[in-house]
Amino acid sequence: PRSVIGKNTVEAMQSGIIYGFAGQVDGVVARMKKELAADPDDVTVIATGGLAPMVLGESSVIDEHEPWLTLIGLRLVYERNVSRS
Template sequence: MIGKNTVEALQSGMVFGVASQVEGMVERLVAALGAAEEDVTVIATGYLAPLVLDECRCFTHHEPWLTLRGLGPVYARNA
């Protein structure tokens, strides 16, 4: 987590900064829902999700192609 040079420090700051933002947002959303953390499903999706997947404790699933899988039926319906 602590970089040994400028490049490593910047990389660490970006990865752990985004991970902290994601966890903070999930925590706030769970509180707003009034739900228990274990009752909430949090899906990591998108091209860059694997970069923070191991750093976030909040994810319950990883679906890298979720958006594209959702767009397929929309396209088929409108084609």
């Protein structure tokens, strides 16, 4: 969206989706950092998945983007199990 305040229905809906989701991400991550670490700066936040780029620029807490993290993890599990047989 061009701005947070939409100029028509479509822009308003797009803005609500993008900025609303980015706000949710920021809020949840802030709470998780509080629970996980004495120093919140010790936590690295990695956005994953194909739609992550839509909120990367709007979220203030995302440190890295790895769209293939799940598949990388599955490959590592596979490789560890194949070597055992």
